[in-house]
Amino acid sequence: MSTAARTRVRLATTSLAGCFGCHMSFLDIDEHLFELVELVEFDRSPLTNIKHCSPCDIGLIEGGVCNAENVHVLREFRAQCKTLVAIGACAINGGLPAQRNHIPLEACLREVYQSRAGLGASGVPNDPELPLLLDKVRPIHEVVRVDYSIPGCPPSGEAIWKFLSDLIAGRTPRLSHPMLHFD
Amino acid sequence: MSKQFLFDGRPVPFEDGQTILQAARAAGHYIPHLCWHPDFPPHGSCKLCIVKVGGRHVSSCAMPAKEGMEVESNTPEINGERRALLQMLFVEGNHFCPSCEKSGNCQLQALAYDLEMVGERFAHFFPDRPVDASHPDVLLDFNRCIFCELCVRASRDVDGKQVFALTERGIHKYLVVNAESGRLGDTDFAASDRAADICPVGVILHKRVGFARPIGSRTYDIQPIHEVDMKERT
Numbered sequence: 001m002s003t004a005a006r007t008r009v010r011l012a013t014t015s016l017a018g019c020f021g022c023h024m025s026f027l028d029i030d031e032h033l034f035e036l037v038e039l040v041e042f043d044r045s046p047l048t049n050i051k052h053c054s055p056c057d058i059g060l061i062e063g064g065v066c067n068a069e070n071v072h073v074l075r076e077f078r079a080q081c082k083t084l085v086a087i088g089a090c091a092i093n094g095g096l097p098a099q100r101n102h103i104p105l106e107a108c109l110r111e112v113y114q115s116r117a118g119l120g121a122s123g124v125p126n127d128p129e130l131p132l133l134l135d136k137v138r139p140i141h142e143v144v145r146v147d148y149s150i151p152g153c154p155p156s157g158e159a160i161w162k163f164l165s166d167l168i169a170g171r172t173p174r175l176s177h178p179m180l181h182f183d
Numbered sequence: 184m185s186k187q188f189l190f191d192g193r194p195v196p197f198e199d200g201q202t203i204l205q206a207a208r209a210a211g212h213y214i215p216h217l218c219w220h221p222d223f224p225p226h227g228s229c230k231l232c233i234v235k236v237g238g239r240h241v242s243s244c245a246m247p248a249k250e251g252m253e254v255e256s257n258t259p260e261i262n263g264e265r266r267a268l269l270q271m272l273f274v275e276g277n278h279f280c281p282s283c284e285k286s287g288n289c290q291l292q293a294l295a296y297d298l299e300m301v302g303e304r305f306a307h308f309f310p311d312r313p314v315d316a317s318h319p320d321v322l323l324d325f326n327r328c329i330f331c332e333l334c335v336r337a338s339r340d341v342d343g344k345q346v347f348a349l350t351e352r353g354i355h356k357y358l359v360v361n362a363e364s365g366r367l368g369d370t371d372f373a374a375s376d377r378a379a380d381i382c383p384v385g386v387i388l389h390k391r392v393g394f395a396r397p398i399g400s401r402t403y404d405i406q407p408i409h410e411v412d413m414k415e416r417t
Contacts, residue, residue: 182286
């Protein structure tokens with residue numbers, strides 16, 4: 001079978017309540033990107049700007065779940081992706097956004113939009129276009145079933161490449177010392 | 184000939200009074216542990232040192248070694264249970280490694296690396312545990328407490344001060360400071376106390392040294408905890 005005829009693995013990625021740092025680290029696989037584009041076809045992803053997920057083999061989720069839109073996106077990924085991977089601290093345990101979890105949501109919004117100097121007049125945004133915030137930021141495994149996790153803040157490009165290349169080649173992806181990091 | 188037992192199929196000599204963990208360590212076999220410390224009597228609370236003896240799960244830090252016993256430790260079953268215990272510890276507190284000064288020097292994190300705890304499976308508690316920055320030299324971040332009582336024991340038994348205690352029971356248990364105000368700054372706690380350097384996680388932190396050694400080049404970044412721990416044995 002020629003390379004052209006071989007079906008490529010379909011890969012979708014998204015950032016929910018994340019900082020895109022994991023996506024930046026994903027791009028840090030440097031020259032492996034050339035190998036990767038031979039192996040995968042990108043579906044929904046900030047890299048393609050495709051807005052909705054088609055049936056995919058692998059979905060990479062960066063970020064936790066902080067609002068209603070995150071829930072919809074995450075469920076779409078779970079429904080469409082055979083293998084769903086949590087990438088980075090926020091997807092795995094809520095991460096930095098979850099540091100608001102011990103502050104009541106209203107107090108948090110007032111602090112940012114009403115009490116802060118220079119923002120006092122604007123008030124808490126209330127546009128129906130804005131997705132509603134959840135009372136707590138949740139890791140993605142509390143909303144959908146997750147098949148694998150790549151810890152790190154962000155995981156190194158090396159760890160991401162090790163994981164993806166193993167998964168795509170049909171090997172059991174495994175991260176251990178020194179590639180396994182939570183920071 | 185001295186008495187011996189079998190540890191993962193290998194003979195380990197012991198003397199009367201030694202626990203399984205003590206004898207195994209002396210023979211060069213690592214058993215994961217968090218609340219156990221060589222300078223203190225066993226506490227038996229973290230259960231990371233769990234082993235299987237004659238079909239029963241026991242804390243190897245507290246169980247005396249006996250002639251001819253067969254101990255299973257480094258097996259998929261026991262390591263799976265240790266991983267589940269770590270996953271429970273991680274969701275009970277607020278263990279946000281990327282912002283923790285102790286990251287890379289933390290035994291909880293290092294054990295999670297060692298036992299390849301890559302993901303989580305339980306729902307997070309996200310408890311509300313305010314920090315105590317009242318002491319001039321030491322910060323208390325209760326978010327990371329695993330209730331091992333090492334600080335309680337060190338302060339009471341070595342420093343003779345009784346600065347710390349655990350209060351309430353079960354899931355409501357938390358670490359308190361022995362002052363009317365509840366603040367560390369109102370105790371006679373000193374940065375030179377044994378209790379100031381005993382915390383296996385990131386609760387008791389010396390101020391102004393947090394990132395003196397950058398993340399990525401710390402103890403367990405360089406070497407896994409089972410190697411570091413066995414090296415420190417002597």
